[in-house]
Amino acid sequence: MPLERPSAPSQAAAAFNKDLPNFLAGPLFPSGGGIVSAVSLSPQPALPTISDLTGAGATLDHDPQEVFVLGMQDIHDGKDLSAATPAGWRFFAGSAPGKVVIGYASQRPPNGDYRLTALTFGAAPFLVLQQSLALDSLSPLQNNNNRYSLRFLRVPGLNVEAFWLFAGANAPDLFVPSPAGADQLQSQLAGQQWYDSSALLSILQTLTADRIKYPAPYGS
Amino acid sequence: MAIEIRVSRGTDGVTLSILNGTSGGAIGPEPAVVVGPIVIDQSGTDPATGPANGGGGPGTNPPPGPGGGPGINPPPGPGGGGPGINPPPGPGGGGPGTNPPPGPGGSAFGSGLVVIGPIVITGAGGGAAPNFIPSTFPLKHQEMAYWCWVAVTEAVKEYFSPSTKLTQCEVATAVLTATKQIGANTNCCTDSAACNVPATLQDALGVTHNLHCAIRGPLTWEDIKTQLGGTPRKPICVRIEWDDHAGGHFIAIYGYREFTSGIRQVLVADPLFPEGTAAYVLYEDILNFYDQFGYWSDTFLVTP
Numbered sequence: 001m002p003l004e005r006p007s008a009p010s011q012a013a014a015a016f017n018k019d020l021p022n023f024l025a026g027p028l029f030p031s032g033g034g035i036v037s038a039v040s041l042s043p044q045p046a047l048p049t050i051s052d053l054t055g056a057g058a059t060l061d062h063d064p065q066e067v068f069v070l071g072m073q074d075i076h077d078g079k080d081l082s083a084a085t086p087a088g089w090r091f092f093a094g095s096a097p098g099k100v101v102i103g104y105a106s107q108r109p110p111n112g113d114y115r116l117t118a119l120t121f122g123a124a125p126f127l128v129l130q131q132s133l134a135l136d137s138l139s140p141l142q143n144n145n146n147r148y149s150l151r152f153l154r155v156p157g158l159n160v161e162a163f164w165l166f167a168g169a170n171a172p173d174l175f176v177p178s179p180a181g182a183d184q185l186q187s188q189l190a191g192q193q194w195y196d197s198s199a200l201l202s203i204l205q206t207l208t209a210d211r212i213k214y215p216a217p218y219g220s
Numbered sequence: 221m222a223i224e225i226r227v228s229r230g231t232d233g234v235t236l237s238i239l240n241g242t243s244g245g246a247i248g249p250e251p252a253v254v255v256g257p258i259v260i261d262q263s264g265t266d267p268a269t270g271p272a273n274g275g276g277g278p279g280t281n282p283p284p285g286p287g288g289g290p291g292i293n294p295p296p297g298p299g300g301g302g303p304g305i306n307p308p309p310g311p312g313g314g315g316p317g318t319n320p321p322p323g324p325g326g327s328a329f330g331s332g333l334v335v336i337g338p339i340v341i342t343g344a345g346g347g348a349a350p351n352f353i354p355s356t357f358p359l360k361h362q363e364m365a366y367w368c369w370v371a372v373t374e375a376v377k378e379y380f381s382p383s384t385k386l387t388q389c390e391v392a393t394a395v396l397t398a399t400k401q402i403g404a405n406t407n408c409c410t411d412s413a414a415c416n417v418p419a420t421l422q423d424a425l426g427v428t429h430n431l432h433c434a435i436r437g438p439l440t441w442e443d444i445k446t447q448l449g450g451t452p453r454k455p456i457c458v459r460i461e462w463d464d465h466a467g468g469h470f471i472a473i474y475g476y477r478e479f480t481s482g483i484r485q486v487l488v489a490d491p492l493f494p495e496g497t498a499a500y501v502l503y504e505d506i507l508n509f510y511d512q513f514g515y516w517s518d519t520f521l522v523t524p
Contacts, residue, residue, distance in 0.1 A: 021480070023500050031481060033479050033481070034480045036479060041475060042475075044498050071463065071464030071466060072462070074464065100283055106508065106512060108505065117502050117512075118501040120493070121498060123496035124497040125497075135324065144227065154511065156462045157462050157467025159492055161365070161471075174299030179494070183494070215458075217468065219419075219420070219469050220366035220418040220467065220469060
Protein backbone atom coordinates (compact mmCIF):
# COMPACT_ATOMS: atom_id res chain seq x y z
CA MET A 1 0.00 0.00 0.00
CA PRO A 2 1.56 3.36 -0.93
CA LEU A 3 2.50 5.67 1.89
CA GLU A 4 -0.08 8.40 2.38
CA ARG A 5 1.46 11.87 2.39
CA PRO A 6 -1.06 14.26 3.95
CA SER A 7 -1.57 17.77 2.68
CA ALA A 8 -0.76 20.63 4.98
CA PRO A 9 -3.41 23.14 6.02
CA SER A 10 -3.80 25.73 3.30
CA GLN A 11 -2.78 28.50 5.73
CA ALA A 12 0.49 26.72 6.46
CA ALA A 13 1.28 26.25 2.78
CA ALA A 14 0.31 29.84 2.05
CA ALA A 15 2.62 31.10 4.78
CA PHE A 16 5.47 29.03 3.43
CA ASN A 17 5.01 30.36 -0.08
CA LYS A 18 4.59 33.94 1.02
CA ASP A 19 7.52 34.05 3.44
CA LEU A 20 10.00 31.83 1.62
CA PRO A 21 11.46 34.54 -0.67
CA ASN A 22 12.52 36.51 2.42
CA PHE A 23 14.74 33.63 3.46
CA LEU A 24 16.38 33.09 0.10
CA ALA A 25 19.19 34.77 -1.76
CA GLY A 26 17.24 37.61 -3.24
CA PRO A 27 17.43 40.11 -4.78
CA LEU A 28 13.66 40.01 -4.59
CA PHE A 29 12.23 40.03 -1.11
CA PRO A 30 8.61 40.79 -1.83
CA SER A 31 7.52 41.42 1.72
CA GLY A 32 10.95 41.98 3.20
CA GLY A 33 11.97 45.05 1.33
CA GLY A 34 15.69 45.47 0.99
CA ILE A 35 18.46 44.28 3.22
CA VAL A 36 19.53 46.98 5.67
CA SER A 37 22.53 45.10 6.93
CA ALA A 38 23.91 41.60 6.81
CA VAL A 39 26.93 39.95 8.33
CA SER A 40 28.32 36.47 8.10
CA LEU A 41 31.51 35.35 9.79
CA SER A 42 31.95 32.60 7.29
CA PRO A 43 31.04 31.76 3.73
CA GLN A 44 27.70 30.14 4.18
CA PRO A 45 26.27 27.37 2.04
CA ALA A 46 24.82 28.79 -1.15
CA LEU A 47 21.30 30.05 -0.70
CA PRO A 48 19.11 29.18 -3.65
CA THR A 49 17.04 31.73 -5.48
CA ILE A 50 13.37 31.31 -6.26
CA SER A 51 14.21 30.29 -9.80
CA ASP A 52 16.59 27.63 -8.46
CA LEU A 53 13.69 26.11 -6.55
CA THR A 54 11.10 26.33 -9.28
CA GLY A 55 13.17 25.18 -12.21
CA ALA A 56 11.49 22.95 -14.79
CA GLY A 57 8.08 24.07 -13.61
CA ALA A 58 8.32 22.53 -10.15
CA THR A 59 5.88 23.87 -7.57
CA LEU A 60 7.46 25.83 -4.81
CA ASP A 61 6.33 23.77 -1.84
CA HIS A 62 6.15 20.01 -1.86
CA ASP A 63 6.25 16.97 0.41
CA PRO A 64 4.79 18.64 3.50
CA GLN A 65 5.21 16.73 6.74
CA GLU A 66 3.57 17.49 10.03
CA VAL A 67 6.21 17.75 12.75
CA PHE A 68 5.56 16.20 16.14
CA VAL A 69 7.73 16.80 19.16
CA LEU A 70 8.15 14.41 22.07
CA GLY A 71 9.75 15.75 25.22
CA MET A 72 12.29 13.78 27.16
CA GLN A 73 10.41 14.58 30.35
CA ASP A 74 7.32 12.86 28.94
CA ILE A 75 9.36 9.76 28.21
CA HIS A 76 10.83 9.90 31.70
CA ASP A 77 7.32 10.20 33.11
CA GLY A 78 6.32 6.96 31.43
CA LYS A 79 4.30 8.36 28.55
CA ASP A 80 4.31 6.68 25.18
CA LEU A 81 4.68 8.06 21.69
CA SER A 82 1.10 9.31 21.66
CA ALA A 83 2.33 12.11 23.96
CA ALA A 84 4.11 13.69 20.99
CA THR A 85 2.52 17.04 20.20
CA PRO A 86 2.06 18.65 16.78
CA ALA A 87 4.38 21.60 16.32
CA GLY A 88 3.79 22.78 12.78
CA TRP A 89 4.68 21.65 9.30
CA ARG A 90 7.84 21.41 7.32
CA PHE A 91 7.93 21.86 3.56
CA PHE A 92 10.52 21.11 0.95
CA ALA A 93 11.25 23.35 -1.99
CA GLY A 94 13.56 22.50 -4.85
CA SER A 95 14.83 19.13 -6.00
CA ALA A 96 18.45 19.39 -7.13
CA PRO A 97 21.46 18.69 -4.88
CA GLY A 98 22.40 21.82 -2.97
CA LYS A 99 19.23 23.50 -4.16
CA VAL A 100 16.70 22.06 -1.77
CA VAL A 101 15.51 23.89 1.31
CA ILE A 102 13.36 22.86 4.25
CA GLY A 103 11.10 25.50 5.73
CA TYR A 104 9.23 25.25 9.01
CA ALA A 105 5.81 26.90 9.24
CA SER A 106 4.10 27.05 12.60
CA GLN A 107 1.30 28.95 14.27
CA ARG A 108 2.90 31.73 16.23
CA PRO A 109 1.93 34.66 18.44
CA PRO A 110 0.40 37.13 18.54
CA ASN A 111 -2.59 35.86 16.61
CA GLY A 112 -1.81 32.20 15.93
CA ASP A 113 -1.30 32.71 12.22
CA TYR A 114 1.13 30.46 10.43
CA ARG A 115 4.46 31.93 9.54
CA LEU A 116 7.72 30.56 8.21
CA THR A 117 10.02 30.57 11.22
CA ALA A 118 13.21 29.00 9.88
CA LEU A 119 14.79 27.75 6.69
CA THR A 120 17.47 25.08 6.48
CA PHE A 121 19.65 25.12 3.38
CA GLY A 122 22.87 23.71 2.04
CA ALA A 123 23.76 20.06 1.70
CA ALA A 124 21.40 18.36 4.14
CA PRO A 125 17.91 19.13 2.79
CA PHE A 126 18.51 17.24 -0.45
CA LEU A 127 19.63 14.18 1.52
CA VAL A 128 16.59 14.38 3.79
CA LEU A 129 14.32 14.70 0.77
CA GLN A 130 15.89 11.63 -0.82
CA GLN A 131 15.36 9.64 2.35
CA SER A 132 11.75 10.82 2.50
CA LEU A 133 11.04 9.85 -1.10
CA ALA A 134 12.55 6.41 -0.56
CA LEU A 135 10.11 5.56 2.21
CA ASP A 136 7.68 4.10 -0.30
CA SER A 137 10.03 1.21 -0.88
CA LEU A 138 10.18 0.29 2.80
CA SER A 139 9.66 -3.44 3.15
CA PRO A 140 6.69 -3.33 5.59
CA LEU A 141 4.78 -1.29 3.01
CA GLN A 142 5.12 -3.92 0.31
CA ASN A 143 2.43 -6.53 -0.07
CA ASN A 144 0.71 -5.10 2.94
CA ASN A 145 -2.76 -3.71 3.21
CA ASN A 146 -1.98 -1.55 6.21
CA ARG A 147 -2.35 2.16 5.58
CA TYR A 148 0.42 4.39 6.77
CA SER A 149 0.39 8.17 6.85
CA LEU A 150 3.66 10.11 6.94
CA ARG A 151 4.62 12.38 9.81
CA PHE A 152 7.93 13.52 11.29
CA LEU A 153 8.96 12.96 14.90
CA ARG A 154 11.53 14.94 16.87
CA VAL A 155 12.84 14.16 20.34
CA PRO A 156 15.08 17.19 20.85
CA GLY A 157 16.54 16.24 24.21
CA LEU A 158 18.01 13.07 22.73
CA ASN A 159 18.96 14.46 19.31
CA VAL A 160 16.62 11.92 17.72
CA GLU A 161 14.57 12.48 14.60
CA ALA A 162 12.59 9.94 12.61
CA PHE A 163 10.07 9.64 9.83
CA TRP A 164 6.90 8.46 11.53
CA LEU A 165 4.69 6.11 9.53
CA PHE A 166 1.46 6.44 11.43
CA ALA A 167 -0.87 3.46 11.19
CA GLY A 168 -3.52 4.43 13.68
CA ALA A 169 -5.30 1.55 15.36
CA ASN A 170 -4.70 -0.93 12.57
CA ALA A 171 -1.06 -1.82 13.11
CA PRO A 172 2.03 -0.69 15.00
CA ASP A 173 3.45 2.57 13.79
CA LEU A 174 6.82 2.44 12.12
CA PHE A 175 9.75 4.80 12.61
CA VAL A 176 12.65 5.37 10.24
CA PRO A 177 15.51 7.23 11.98
CA SER A 178 16.89 10.24 10.14
CA PRO A 179 19.67 10.35 9.29
CA ALA A 180 20.10 6.67 8.70
CA GLY A 181 22.88 4.18 9.09
CA ALA A 182 26.39 5.42 9.71
CA ASP A 183 25.24 9.05 9.88
CA GLN A 184 22.92 8.31 12.80
CA LEU A 185 24.49 9.62 16.03
CA GLN A 186 22.52 7.38 18.39
CA SER A 187 24.12 4.00 17.90
CA GLN A 188 21.00 2.20 19.13
CA LEU A 189 19.15 3.62 16.14
CA ALA A 190 21.79 2.90 13.53
CA GLY A 191 21.39 -0.85 13.27
CA GLN A 192 18.03 -1.11 11.52
CA GLN A 193 16.24 0.78 8.80
CA TRP A 194 12.99 0.94 10.77
CA TYR A 195 11.63 0.28 14.25
CA ASP A 196 8.09 -0.30 15.45
CA SER A 197 6.55 1.76 18.24
CA SER A 198 7.51 -0.50 21.12
CA ALA A 199 11.08 -0.95 19.94
CA LEU A 200 11.57 2.78 19.45
CA LEU A 201 10.00 3.63 22.78
CA SER A 202 12.22 1.13 24.56
CA ILE A 203 15.31 2.71 23.02
CA LEU A 204 14.12 6.22 23.86
CA GLN A 205 13.47 5.20 27.46
CA THR A 206 16.99 3.83 27.80
CA LEU A 207 18.51 6.96 26.28
CA THR A 208 16.36 9.18 28.47
CA ALA A 209 17.35 7.41 31.67
CA ASP A 210 20.94 8.29 30.90
CA ARG A 211 20.54 11.76 29.45
CA ILE A 212 18.12 13.16 32.02
CA LYS A 213 20.83 13.03 34.66
CA TYR A 214 22.28 16.19 33.08
CA PRO A 215 19.99 19.15 33.74
CA ALA A 216 20.77 22.77 32.93
CA PRO A 217 23.30 24.13 32.22
CA TYR A 218 24.47 20.99 30.47
CA GLY A 219 23.89 20.57 26.77
CA SER A 220 24.26 17.83 24.27
CA MET B 221 46.54 56.96 16.30
CA ALA B 222 45.90 60.27 17.95
CA ILE B 223 44.03 60.09 21.21
CA GLU B 224 41.89 62.98 22.38
CA ILE B 225 41.13 63.33 26.05
CA ARG B 226 38.27 65.60 26.94
CA VAL B 227 37.73 66.73 30.48
CA SER B 228 34.49 68.41 31.30
CA ARG B 229 33.04 69.49 34.60
CA GLY B 230 29.40 69.49 35.35
CA THR B 231 27.23 69.71 38.39
CA ASP B 232 27.83 66.05 39.12
CA GLY B 233 31.57 66.21 38.91
CA VAL B 234 34.33 65.81 36.38
CA THR B 235 33.86 63.65 33.31
CA LEU B 236 36.77 62.20 31.41
CA SER B 237 36.21 61.08 27.83
CA ILE B 238 38.85 59.26 25.82
CA LEU B 239 38.25 59.45 22.09
CA ASN B 240 39.87 58.66 18.82
CA GLY B 241 41.67 61.90 18.05
CA THR B 242 41.22 61.48 14.36
CA SER B 243 37.59 60.50 14.06
CA GLY B 244 36.26 61.61 17.41
CA GLY B 245 34.69 58.23 17.86
CA ALA B 246 35.37 55.40 20.24
CA ILE B 247 38.81 53.95 20.59
CA GLY B 248 39.47 51.12 18.14
CA PRO B 249 41.47 47.99 18.66
CA GLU B 250 45.01 49.15 19.28
CA PRO B 251 47.75 47.88 21.49
CA ALA B 252 47.61 49.14 25.04
CA VAL B 253 48.45 52.81 25.40
CA VAL B 254 49.47 54.49 28.64
CA VAL B 255 48.55 58.12 29.11
CA GLY B 256 49.24 60.32 32.04
CA PRO B 257 49.23 61.21 34.74
CA ILE B 258 47.11 64.23 33.75
CA VAL B 259 47.15 67.20 36.06
CA ILE B 260 44.23 69.63 35.97
CA ASP B 261 44.88 72.93 37.65
CA GLN B 262 41.65 74.35 39.00
CA SER B 263 43.24 77.24 40.85
CA GLY B 264 41.17 80.38 40.48
CA THR B 265 37.93 78.52 39.87
CA ASP B 266 35.11 77.70 42.26
CA PRO B 267 35.75 74.56 44.30
CA ALA B 268 33.90 71.59 42.95
CA THR B 269 31.45 69.90 45.16
CA GLY B 270 33.02 66.57 44.70
CA PRO B 271 33.59 63.86 47.24
CA ALA B 272 35.42 65.08 50.33
CA ASN B 273 37.91 62.27 50.27
CA GLY B 274 38.63 62.72 46.64
CA GLY B 275 39.98 59.93 44.68
CA GLY B 276 41.51 59.33 41.39
CA GLY B 277 40.06 59.48 37.98
CA PRO B 278 36.54 58.45 37.14
CA GLY B 279 37.79 55.02 36.31
CA THR B 280 38.02 54.53 32.58
CA ASN B 281 41.17 52.60 33.10
CA PRO B 282 40.78 49.00 32.27
CA PRO B 283 44.10 47.32 32.78
CA PRO B 284 45.24 44.97 30.08
CA GLY B 285 43.55 41.65 30.17
CA PRO B 286 45.50 38.49 30.61
CA GLY B 287 47.61 37.38 27.74
CA GLY B 288 47.03 34.26 25.78
CA GLY B 289 46.64 31.30 28.03
CA PRO B 290 48.91 28.35 28.27
CA GLY B 291 46.65 26.20 26.16
CA ILE B 292 44.69 23.14 27.02
CA ASN B 293 46.75 21.01 29.32
CA PRO B 294 45.03 18.08 30.84
CA PRO B 295 46.46 17.52 34.27
CA PRO B 296 49.15 14.88 34.31
CA GLY B 297 47.98 11.47 35.26
CA PRO B 298 49.94 8.97 37.24
CA GLY B 299 51.65 7.81 34.12
CA GLY B 300 52.95 11.22 33.23
CA GLY B 301 50.16 13.08 31.60
CA GLY B 302 47.71 13.29 28.83
CA PRO B 303 48.26 14.30 25.27
CA GLY B 304 48.97 17.90 26.23
CA ILE B 305 47.16 20.15 23.82
CA ASN B 306 49.18 23.33 23.72
CA PRO B 307 48.08 25.97 21.30
CA PRO B 308 50.59 28.78 21.31
CA PRO B 309 49.92 31.53 23.83
CA GLY B 310 48.03 34.46 22.46
CA PRO B 311 50.10 37.46 21.58
CA GLY B 312 48.71 39.53 24.37
CA GLY B 313 45.80 41.77 24.85
CA GLY B 314 42.81 40.21 26.39
CA GLY B 315 39.47 40.86 27.85
CA PRO B 316 38.41 44.08 29.42
CA GLY B 317 39.60 44.46 32.93
CA THR B 318 38.03 46.17 35.85
CA ASN B 319 38.62 49.69 37.03
CA PRO B 320 41.83 49.97 38.96
CA PRO B 321 42.00 51.97 42.17
CA PRO B 322 42.49 55.70 41.80
CA GLY B 323 45.75 56.79 40.33
CA PRO B 324 48.51 58.28 42.40
CA GLY B 325 48.06 61.76 43.62
CA GLY B 326 44.30 61.73 43.46
CA SER B 327 43.09 64.70 45.34
CA ALA B 328 39.82 66.14 46.51
CA PHE B 329 37.97 68.38 44.18
CA GLY B 330 38.31 71.94 45.19
CA SER B 331 41.98 71.75 46.15
CA GLY B 332 42.99 73.41 42.92
CA LEU B 333 44.63 70.41 41.40
CA VAL B 334 43.11 67.22 39.99
CA VAL B 335 45.49 64.48 39.01
CA ILE B 336 44.19 61.70 36.79
CA GLY B 337 46.05 58.63 35.78
CA PRO B 338 48.07 56.98 34.60
CA ILE B 339 45.42 55.78 32.13
CA VAL B 340 45.90 52.50 30.32
CA ILE B 341 43.79 52.18 27.19
CA THR B 342 43.11 48.80 25.69
CA GLY B 343 41.17 48.04 22.51
CA ALA B 344 37.42 48.58 22.65
CA GLY B 345 36.98 45.22 21.03
CA GLY B 346 38.21 43.42 24.10
CA GLY B 347 41.93 43.38 23.60
CA ALA B 348 42.35 41.56 20.30
CA ALA B 349 45.91 41.08 19.28
CA PRO B 350 47.09 43.61 16.71
CA ASN B 351 47.66 41.00 14.03
CA PHE B 352 44.49 38.97 14.70
CA ILE B 353 42.67 38.01 11.55
CA PRO B 354 39.55 35.93 12.17
CA SER B 355 39.23 32.93 9.97
CA THR B 356 35.97 31.54 8.76
CA PHE B 357 33.72 30.04 11.39
CA PRO B 358 34.28 26.34 10.96
CA LEU B 359 31.50 24.61 12.89
CA LYS B 360 31.49 20.94 12.06
CA HIS B 361 28.95 18.22 12.67
CA GLN B 362 29.19 16.86 16.19
CA GLU B 363 30.84 13.47 16.09
CA MET B 364 29.04 11.92 19.04
CA ALA B 365 25.39 12.08 20.07
CA TYR B 366 26.03 14.40 23.03
CA TRP B 367 28.98 16.46 21.73
CA CYS B 368 27.34 19.71 20.68
CA TRP B 369 29.52 21.46 23.28
CA VAL B 370 32.62 19.87 21.78
CA ALA B 371 31.81 20.95 18.23
CA VAL B 372 31.02 24.53 19.24
CA THR B 373 34.16 24.82 21.38
CA GLU B 374 36.34 23.39 18.65
CA ALA B 375 34.91 25.84 16.13
CA VAL B 376 35.43 28.85 18.40
CA LYS B 377 39.02 27.86 19.11
CA GLU B 378 39.78 27.33 15.44
CA TYR B 379 38.03 30.57 14.48
CA PHE B 380 40.27 32.64 16.71
CA SER B 381 43.38 30.50 16.33
CA PRO B 382 43.31 29.08 12.80
CA SER B 383 46.67 27.42 13.22
CA THR B 384 45.35 25.42 16.16
CA LYS B 385 43.84 22.30 14.73
CA LEU B 386 42.11 20.37 17.45
CA THR B 387 40.04 17.30 16.90
CA GLN B 388 36.75 16.94 18.69
CA CYS B 389 38.08 14.03 20.70
CA GLU B 390 41.03 16.12 21.87
CA VAL B 391 38.71 18.89 23.01
CA ALA B 392 36.52 16.35 24.78
CA THR B 393 39.48 14.78 26.54
CA ALA B 394 40.74 18.10 27.80
CA VAL B 395 37.39 19.38 28.99
CA LEU B 396 36.08 16.19 30.57
CA THR B 397 39.36 15.64 32.34
CA ALA B 398 39.39 19.16 33.68
CA THR B 399 35.81 18.81 34.91
CA LYS B 400 36.53 15.34 36.28
CA GLN B 401 33.74 13.81 34.25
CA ILE B 402 36.25 11.22 33.09
CA GLY B 403 39.32 9.79 34.73
CA ALA B 404 42.71 11.32 34.13
CA ASN B 405 43.77 8.31 32.09
CA THR B 406 40.79 8.30 29.76
CA ASN B 407 41.47 9.40 26.21
CA CYS B 408 38.35 10.27 24.24
CA CYS B 409 40.19 9.63 20.99
CA THR B 410 40.48 5.95 21.84
CA ASP B 411 37.47 5.52 24.12
CA SER B 412 34.84 7.82 22.71
CA ALA B 413 31.94 5.89 24.22
CA ALA B 414 33.10 6.78 27.73
CA CYS B 415 33.23 10.41 26.68
CA ASN B 416 29.84 10.66 25.00
CA VAL B 417 28.35 12.80 27.76
CA PRO B 418 26.87 16.28 27.99
CA ALA B 419 28.93 19.10 29.41
CA THR B 420 28.58 22.82 29.98
CA LEU B 421 29.82 25.26 27.38
CA GLN B 422 31.05 27.50 30.18
CA ASP B 423 33.46 24.77 31.25
CA ALA B 424 34.48 23.89 27.71
CA LEU B 425 35.18 27.44 26.56
CA GLY B 426 36.91 28.07 29.85
CA VAL B 427 39.35 25.23 29.22
CA THR B 428 40.22 26.62 25.79
CA HIS B 429 40.48 30.16 27.21
CA ASN B 430 37.85 31.47 24.81
CA LEU B 431 35.14 32.34 27.31
CA HIS B 432 34.60 36.04 27.82
CA CYS B 433 31.45 35.69 29.89
CA ALA B 434 28.28 33.70 30.33
CA ILE B 435 24.97 35.53 30.39
CA ARG B 436 21.66 34.20 31.52
CA GLY B 437 19.11 34.73 28.75
CA PRO B 438 19.32 35.88 25.13
CA LEU B 439 20.98 38.88 23.54
CA THR B 440 19.04 41.81 22.20
CA TRP B 441 19.09 42.35 18.47
CA GLU B 442 21.44 45.29 18.88
CA ASP B 443 23.82 43.22 20.97
CA ILE B 444 23.82 40.51 18.32
CA LYS B 445 24.82 43.08 15.73
CA THR B 446 27.50 44.43 18.01
CA GLN B 447 29.07 41.03 18.58
CA LEU B 448 28.94 39.96 14.96
CA GLY B 449 29.81 43.33 13.46
CA GLY B 450 32.38 44.49 15.96
CA THR B 451 36.14 44.24 15.91
CA PRO B 452 36.96 41.45 16.00
CA ARG B 453 33.79 39.86 14.75
CA LYS B 454 32.73 37.24 17.24
CA PRO B 455 30.33 34.32 16.96
CA ILE B 456 27.67 34.04 19.61
CA CYS B 457 27.33 30.74 21.44
CA VAL B 458 23.85 29.92 22.58
CA ARG B 459 22.31 27.35 24.86
CA ILE B 460 18.86 26.19 23.81
CA GLU B 461 16.75 24.75 26.61
CA TRP B 462 14.05 22.37 25.50
CA ASP B 463 10.61 23.31 26.69
CA ASP B 464 10.13 20.36 28.96
CA HIS B 465 13.20 21.50 30.92
CA ALA B 466 14.80 18.19 30.22
CA GLY B 467 17.79 18.75 28.08
CA GLY B 468 19.64 21.50 26.36
CA HIS B 469 21.69 21.99 23.20
CA PHE B 470 24.43 24.38 22.13
CA ILE B 471 24.46 26.18 18.79
CA ALA B 472 26.25 29.18 17.37
CA ILE B 473 25.00 32.30 15.65
CA TYR B 474 27.47 33.46 13.04
CA GLY B 475 25.55 35.97 11.00
CA TYR B 476 22.40 37.98 10.62
CA ARG B 477 20.25 39.80 8.08
CA GLU B 478 18.02 42.78 8.70
CA PHE B 479 15.42 43.98 6.20
CA THR B 480 13.81 47.36 5.68
CA SER B 481 10.49 45.74 6.56
CA GLY B 482 11.82 44.95 10.02
CA ILE B 483 12.33 41.25 9.43
CA ARG B 484 15.34 40.09 11.38
CA GLN B 485 17.04 36.75 10.83
CA VAL B 486 19.99 35.10 12.51
CA LEU B 487 22.28 32.69 10.71
CA VAL B 488 22.62 29.53 12.75
CA ALA B 489 25.28 26.87 12.78
CA ASP B 490 23.90 23.85 14.56
CA PRO B 491 26.34 21.00 15.26
CA LEU B 492 23.54 18.55 14.51
CA PHE B 493 23.52 19.78 10.92
CA PRO B 494 25.61 17.77 8.49
CA GLU B 495 28.58 19.60 7.01
CA GLY B 496 27.70 22.35 4.60
CA THR B 497 24.31 23.13 6.10
CA ALA B 498 23.01 26.23 7.86
CA ALA B 499 19.72 27.84 8.78
CA TYR B 500 18.21 31.29 8.86
CA VAL B 501 15.89 31.64 11.83
CA LEU B 502 13.67 34.58 12.65
CA TYR B 503 15.11 36.42 15.64
CA GLU B 504 11.69 36.41 17.31
CA ASP B 505 11.54 32.65 17.01
CA ILE B 506 15.04 31.74 18.10
CA LEU B 507 14.16 33.40 21.40
CA ASN B 508 11.48 30.85 22.28
CA PHE B 509 10.70 28.56 19.35
CA TYR B 510 13.96 27.10 18.13
CA ASP B 511 13.27 23.78 16.42
CA GLN B 512 9.66 24.16 17.52
CA PHE B 513 10.51 23.28 21.08
CA GLY B 514 13.37 25.29 22.49
CA TYR B 515 14.12 28.69 23.93
CA TRP B 516 17.35 30.66 24.18
CA SER B 517 18.33 30.16 27.80
CA ASP B 518 21.96 31.26 28.01
CA THR B 519 24.53 33.20 26.00
CA PHE B 520 28.27 32.65 25.94
CA LEU B 521 30.33 35.54 24.65
CA VAL B 522 33.70 34.50 23.37
CA THR B 523 37.09 36.08 23.10
CA PRO B 524 40.26 35.31 21.15
